Amino acid sequence: MIAGTRGSRLALVQTNHVIEMLSEVCKDKIEKKIIKTKGDRIRDSQLYSMDSRGLFTRELDMAVLNEEVDLAVHSLKDVPSDLDPDLAIAAVPPRESPAEVLVSRLDWEDLPPGSKLGTSSLRREAFCNHHQKNFKMEPLRGNIDTRIRKVMDGEVHATIMAEAGLKRLGLEEHIKRRFPLEYFTPAAGQGALAVITRADSELISSIGRITHHPSLQEVTAEKTLLRELGAGCQCPLGVIGRATGNQLTLYAVLLTREGEMLRKVTIRGPLAEAEDIGKKAAKEMEDYI
Template identity: 35%
Template sequence: MSGPATRALRLGTRKSLLATTQSGLVADLLTERTGAAVELTGVTTFGDVTKAHLAQLGGTGVFVSALRDKLLDGEVDFAVHSLKDLPTAPAEGIALAAVVARHDPRDVLVAGAKLADLPTGARVGTGSPRRVAQLRAIRPDLEYVPIRGNADTRIGKVQSGELAGVVLAAAGLQRIGREEVVAQIFDIDEMLPAPGQGALAVECRADRADLLDLLAALDDPPTRAAVAAERSVLAALEAGCAAPVGAYAVTSGNTVDLTAAVISADGRRSVRKSASGPMSEAMGLGRDLAAAMISDGADTLMGEQTH
């Protein structure tokens, strides 16, 4: 088997601070573990240039397709994505080469006070229907508004007083060193994360056996099993349920413990279930849990979207 390529590997990344920081972490980890030289190649995606809100675009995929096109064209060798942005359907010619060990999966509130202490009618920004539904379950008296932009832009809307708060992923703020703005970290029980939240996905072309071997050095099997369970819940539900979905799994030994919920848009109703199974059966565990949730009425929680 040949060693690392003599030229630097081209790592395709979105150009935002968070994306380049995450890609830099993966590049450094690969160099540390394999000795491979890596250079970052910036790519502009549809999600970066569109003015539409992500919920209108279907959420996942808008940050991913341009990077995958560059992979298939041979312009970059591999790419790093926030795993929660990755569509659940497989992409032809693309392999999930590694799932890097997960960081903090939780959601956080950036505000001047905790959620419970915000005044009635306060405006809280988030582009995620999953977050809005769970926030409404806790504080139905607040106004939840769609928001776009990178982390600094969103934080700025709070600091300028335009919004009372914004909800973001803990891992992203930790990676860019902005933890000081966090007013509250939500418990997993009160704010179930998006499937794959906090984890990074590494993709390359499926026909690059040399790269698949090399990138395997980045893979964390417990994280891969956990996110496989979470994403299989989402994949099974997406066919018949557009309601907000949260899912989170942890591994212990060879066992995966999975919890998932479908929440109505108004936050008033939810179907929440948990199950456990072997790591080797993570995807089946997720599918079975989704089927049980549908049997309990998860597919009826569509409702009218409230604004």
């Protein structure tokens, strides 16, 4: 079996983690193959909403489709909600923290208006505006280590990142503060991984054994909401599903880029009906786009 991966430190850590989990359920030896993607090469442009178009994932997916590799490990939030029908999410392992964190020398309350916030995410920009921070937004690209370095070097005063990425890289020391999920709501799928195979792969059932079902249901509800809102949704959307026992609570916030709240919904239901919960949330939000 060959696992395709991007070459970034985060991608390699994530792939190694999945290979380790898979080695406990499959007997095949798994090798790694590094694939360069467009998202790794374009370092200057803004990234707004490009995640949904598979900037980081397409070339790796192509390598899966043309049988160059058998599987690929992606951050689930980078996987387009309308995945190529010839591909399948074979597994969703236990989710890491979905939370957003502040990386900064100064704490959140101490960052004055006009501080430079490095981000290429419309959602993060919108949440800062929603909390009336009056930051000056600066595009910030590059891998996680690079972004942290730019904060430490003073190129920008602060940035907002996924806690999951920092934890996986052992960079928790740079976390100034973790935001509550309702205060700074993450992107669909944040903190989760997806193992992608060809839709007709014989490996699907064995790979599927590393799936953590509550994590799968959480991200299913989140990604369903995103998919249902569809291309018409250019607005920043924060969404988080949380499983507790047999229940799933889906919370979603739609903002304008300027931080105005368009709509906020909470839908609760049985964990097994994650897709329905996502669809219900979409129904309640779609008129506000």
